[in-house]
Amino acid sequence: MTQTSPSPVESLTKALVDANDQLVTLYELTSVTMRSLDEQETASTILDRAAQLLQADLRLWCSERRSTSPELDHTTDTGDGHYLHTEALSGAADQHNADSDHSISVKLQSSDGRQAGRLEAIRVDRPFGTADGKLLTAVGNLVSGAINASRLHEAELGQAMVARDHDTASALARRALPTWRPSINGLEVYAESQPARAAGGDLFCFSIVDNTVHFAVGDVSGKGLPAAMMMTTVISASTAAFQGSAHAGAAAAMTAVDAWVYEYLAEAGLFVTLVVGQFDTITRRLSLVNAGHSPVLIVQGGEVTPVLADIAPVGVLPVADGPDLVAQNFTLGEGDRFIICSDGLTEQENPSGEMVGEDHLIEAVQDTAASAHQIGPQILEYVEKFADGYPQADDRTLVIFEFTPRRDAS
Amino acid sequence: MQIETVSHRQDDAVDDATPSEETWACRILGRFDAHESEQFRSYFEEAVSQGTKTFIVDLSEVDFVDSTALAELVRAMKQLRQEAGNLILRRPSNAVRIILELTKLDQAFTIEAAA
Incomplete structure (x- = not known):
């Protein structure tokens, strides 16, 4: 049985369907950011959607542990000063050594401008283009914003608890x-x-x-x-x-x-x-x-x-x-x-x-x-x-x- | 307040101090209160870490001292005495001298009056 090349009409139809799928995914991606204040959950959801959009495997590292509390910390120490935060993998990327054309990454920034982590995309069936890089940057910004918002919320919660304890101790002293x-x-x-x-x-x-x-x-x-x-x-x-x-x-x-x-x-x-x-x-x-x-x-x-x-x-x-x-x-x-x-x-x-x-x-x-x-x-x-x-x-x-x-x- | 930090190597601000390897000094200017105690403690701790036995605090230019600052001086005095050293209050201004007398802290500190 011989395999025939798709006709121009079929190729055009496929491209239109793919573009439409990407638009739907992009819409979903922008809708997930603040549904939860749990950064692990939010980041996972964003990466799942972004993986569909980019048709690539994604890995997110952070430069510090998620939390000092073991039950809240779901990161994995990768031994290179980073902690694997979450990933969206099809499994294909694990079986290939991605070269520079098949792997791109962006740095994530914390709210005070420091590098907070790294987001990497791997795709083995075709190389990334310029548009993919811009898309990954947008996804990285989205992830950074979600993580920063979550951590800010966590810090405020911590401060509120300290303030409450201080108030209680002050009332007892009075x-x-x-x-x-x-x-x-x-x-x-x-x-x-x-x-x-x-x-x-x-x-x-x-x-x-x-x-x-x-x-x-x-x-x-x-x-x-x-x-x-x-x-x-x-x-x-x-x-x-x-x-x-x-x-x-x-x-x-x-x-x-x-x-x-x-x-x-x-x-x-x-x-x-x-x-x-x-x-x-x-x-x-x-x-x-x-x-x-x-x-x-x-x-x-x-x-x-x-x-x-x-x-x-x-x-x-x-x-x-x-x-x-x-x-x-x-x-x-x-x-x-x-x-x-x-x-x-x-x-x-x-x-x-x-x-x-x-x-x-x-x-x-x-x-x-x-x-x-x-x-x-x-x-x-x-x-x-x-x-x-x-x-x-x-x-x-x-x-x-x-x-x-x-x-x-x- | 300002703290002029004067080590035994640059002793011009406490000109009658006896410079020695074990003597550090500082001169405090203006207010000496809770806001400035941390700066004083930082310099004092540095002196202690260098092995000083005698720490001189020139108070001739202090126009107000509060209880937090006095507590800081007491803490420093006790720390040095535990290590067979001493804290010396040099030329306390009238404002400081009155507080020291009212609180009877003049009996606890070693005070060098004006020459």
């Missing part, structure tokens, strides 16, 4: 700050903390044992979540010290806090400025130790006296290695106040680069006509207005203790 304030005959307490970020390192905590209010107010160096995590440790240590040293005095409480947190702080390269003290509401005696905190003020009869630090901040040098701690003692009367701020209040800047400073704070706390619960919000509001939109750079904390007339039982 909960370490007490929502209650000491309510005890003869004493009014205002306490507020405004972190500069989702969570901060400023702290206050209280405990009431008999008629004595124990307190700690401090500021962990640094900002954000690391400071907040350390803040929760200092609150735990202070609360434990209040219970364990309830009758041993403020110096013993500070020593106990230091013993608890020193190693944690030293390891993290942080310190905490901290005031630990106690008020006896019967004798109106205030006893405290100041570890590097400022400003701390006592207002008696309108006169403002700064309470200077006794020792360096906790975490700098072990208290046990220094001289014996001795608490500062004050006897306060009705209307007298004790104020502890964090530097985030006084160092708040405005757009001109000016800082709040202590003058307004001192003026406000000397106002005997207003109560602690009136003065506190006014000071915070003043700082916010002073900032005039300039970002809050540090946590702001304000604690005011005010001795009020006792309601003695008759």
Whole structure:
């Protein structure tokens, strides 16, 4: 049986059918790109369609693994610095050594312009032409776009998960700050903390044992979540010290806090400025130790006296290695106040680069006509207005203790 | 802030330093706060990796220091003391000196005042 050459009409008809098939395939090719955000699935689908279009076998390599997670990674290490990502093979190409006319490839680019991989086409029955090269480039761009979109989506998912974990940790840290304030005959307490970020390192905590209010107010160096995590440790240590040293005095409480947190702080390269003290509401005696905190003020009869630090901040040098701690003692009367701020209040800047400073704070706390619960919000509001939109750079904390007339039982 | 990094080989910015194989120094200008601590740490770590035992920080031109920067100085001081070295704060400006006194950190650091 002899084989006859196709007639010109048959050849023309075949060419028209092939061209029509290619148009249909091209349409399908442009429709598959974003049906899935899984890059392996999308790339496979594109390569299947492109293989029909080019009538060739296709292989796609990437320059990095699909994912560090084994269950998500379907790439194969080819040992030449690339990973075989996916392929669309008829099997014919495997049986031939394709020469330069029968093999063409294009480079793939990542979204930042780096080479992200390579796409190769192999055809054994006829050589590639110029149009095939352009078509492969178009397919390569399509694959690059799909992979970049998928990876961007994956990165955003990852960032969202980290942000969610950060928010959760910040919320947990914020909960370490007490929502209650000491309510005890003869004493009014205002306490507020405004972190500069989702969570901060400023702290206050209280405990009431008999008629004595124990307190700690401090500021962990640094900002954000690391400071907040350390803040929760200092609150735990202070609360434990209040219970364990309830009758041993403020110096013993500070020593106990230091013993608890020193190693944690030293390891993290942080310190905490901290005031630990106690008020006896019967004798109106205030006893405290100041570890590097400022400003701390006592207002008696309108006169403002700064309470200077006794020792360096906790975490700098072990208290046990220094001289014996001795608490500062004050006897306060009705209307007298004790104020502890964090530097985030006084160092708040405005757009001109000016800082709040202590003058307004001192003026406000000397106002005997207003109560602690009136003065506190006014000071915070003043700082916010002073900032005039300039970002809050540090946590702001304000604690005011005010001795009020006792309601003695008759 | 700017950090002028001055090694023991080019010691003009800390002219009374005693140049030696084990002494590194830097001078900090302007603000020294959380934003600049990383640059300071980077230079300090380089000095430590070269085996320095004495690190001098000239603070005469600093007009503001925050708690993060102080923590960075404390961290550096502790690291050097663990290796039998020391961190020296040289000529702290008034702004820095007041903060060091208020926080009692002046008791923790070795401070060289103006000559």
